[in-house]
Amino acid sequence: LDFSETVALVGESGSGKSTVISLIERFYNPDSGGILLDGVEIHKFKLGWLRQQMGLMSQELVLFNETIRANIAYGKRGEVSEEEILDALRLRH
Structure with missing residues (x-):
């Protein structure tokens, strides 16, 4: 690959x-x-x-005891901009 x-x-x-x-x-x-x-x-x-x-x-949704924003940004290193959060939401929807 x-x-x-x-x-x-x-x-x-x-x-x-x-x-x-x-x-x-x-x-x-x-x-x-x-x-x-x-x-x-x-x-x-x-x-x-x-x-x-x-x-x-995974097919099972796992949310951490955090804000929705923190759950969306989870795994991304460094600061996550508001634009990156919105882009992730658009891609998912």
Whole structure:
């Protein structure tokens, strides 16, 4: 995959989508085999760095005990402008 590409995992309930994500994000290790990223075993990468490279949009909505603005801006580093918040809302709607 190119760094600018986005991948979506879709499938019926119980088909393993969440399991694949959990393995890629190293929430647990595979029972056998391995996962490679650019030919390197995934466990050789620093966990924090690895997870920063990914984004996850789950079908279950999770809101933090924060303002709606803070929930929209969650995950964006640095200051988030009002225009960025409005753009995100427009894209979602």
